Amino acid sequence: MPREKAPDKRRTPKAPEERIRARNESAILRAAVELFxxxxxxxxxxTEIAEASGLPKANVYYYFETKEAIYATLIERLLQGWDKALEHIRADREPREAITAYIAAKLDYSRRHATESRFFAxxxxxxxxFLSRxxxxxxxxxxxxRVEVVEGWVREGKLRPVDPRHFFMMMWATxxxxxxxxxxxAMTVGKAKLGIADFNEAQDAIVSTILQGCLPCPASSAVEVS
Structure with a gap:
């Protein structure tokens, strides 16, 4: 009996229509978020969104029925990005590793999606x-x-007693x-515009400051002298 072939797990290339849709929707959202x-x-x-995206107004309505639909899509995408960063805060990780990864992910999102962040703010x-129920x-x-994860770390003695809600707000704010x-x-660091190096320095400073404030002090290693 001939052996069955394993299913091909490679991604099926997108059809031309799908590529056009993806490209046009991306252009519309990119233009819209700047304007919003x-x-x-x-x-x-x-009309302004259409002009900024380089597409006819009819095309904008073809992909998004209303201005509200464009706005809601932008909000949903941003929340998904922030959710992705929060995945680093897990009970099965050590706090130092998880918090460092979370701060790095949030800063990276801020760097790559600055306009979206300002739009949401x-x-x-x-x-x-426009936030739905x-x-x-x-x-x-x-x-x-994620609050429960931090509370678990505190109970286990892996973090100093901190209010996890204010702890998260502090990381969000920074x-x-x-x-x-x-x-x-940019003005504070003496630059015309922030670059990757500035975000890397910010990450080091934020991580160091937060970890020093919330990780327990190491046990004293002093040895009694007889």
Whole structure:
């Protein structure tokens, strides 16, 4: 009996139509987030998004039925990116390793998606009206899951007693500052614009400061002299 062939696990190349859709949707979202970050939802028109994306207005409506749909997609993508970073905070990892990886991931996201971060910050400053109930519930639940991880580390003596909620807000504030207030950060370090080296230095400083504040002091190794 002939042996069955193993299934081909290689990715099937995208059809031309799928590639065109992906390229056009990316152009629309890239143009939209820049406009929303500067002008807000009410101040941005579909016509402007079309012009900035280099596509006819009809094409924008073809991929996104409404301006609200574009806005909601941008919010959802950003939350997914932040969720990905939070995956580093796990009970099966040591706090030093997990916290370091999380801060690195958040800073990397801030560097690569600075406009998206500013867009979301502006949405929250305007009251977060476009955050759905499902998204709000998800944000509470995923934060609670990671809070429980930190509480477990504290119980095990792997971290000093810290309020895990404020602990996370501290990390969010420091890592997102480099995106939301990029001009201030660049001015502070004496640069016209932040580069990769500046983000690497920021990572070292944030990680060092936070770990020194939350990791337990090593046991004294002093030896009694008889």
């Amino acid at each position: 970050a500067r002008k807000g939802f009410d101040g941005t028109r579909i 502006n949405e929250i400053l305007r009251g977060g009206g 499902v998204q709000r519930r998800h944000m509470r639940e995923i934060t609670h899951e 890592t997102q500052f480099y995106a939301d207030f990029a001009e201030v950060a």
